[in-house]
Amino acid sequence: MDGRFVGSAVHSPAATTRALLSRLWAGVRGVARWYSAINGGQDYQRYVDHLRRTHPGCPVPSERQYWRDRYDEAERNPTTRCC
Template identity: 60%
Template sequence: MAAHEARAHDGGMTAVLSRAQRYAGALRWYWRGMTGADAYERYVEHLARTHPGAPVPTVKQFWREKYDDMERNPATRCC
C-alpha cells in the first residue's frame, strides 16, 4: 500500500470512529433523558440559572429527596 493510500485509509477510519462516537453520545443523551437519569444534572443547571448561590445538594441527597417525594405523591407514577 502506498503512503498516500495508507494516510487516506487512516483518515477514513478516523472519520468512522468520530461518527460512531457522536452517535454513541447522542444515544446516551437520549437514553438518559428518557429514563430520567439526567435529572440531577438538569436540577443543578436549574439551580444555577434561577437560584445562583443556593446550596447544591449532593447526588445522593438529590435522589433521596426525589424518591421521598415520589412516595409522598404516588399520583406521579402509574402503579
C-alpha cells in the same frame, strides 16, 4: 499540482477509518445523552441551577439527598408515576 484531481474524494484508509469512528462515537454519545435525559440525568443540575437563581439563600442539598427526596416524594404521591 500534487497529483490529485481538484474536488476528488480520494482519502487514505486511515482517514476513512477515523471519520467512520468519529461518526460512530458521535452516535454513541447521542444515545447516551438520550438515555440520560430519559432517566433524569440532568435533573439534579437543573435543580441546583434553579435554587441558585430563584432562592439564593437556600442551602443546596447533595445529589444523594436530592435523589432520596425525589424517590420519597414519588412513593408518597404515586399518581405522578407513569406505571
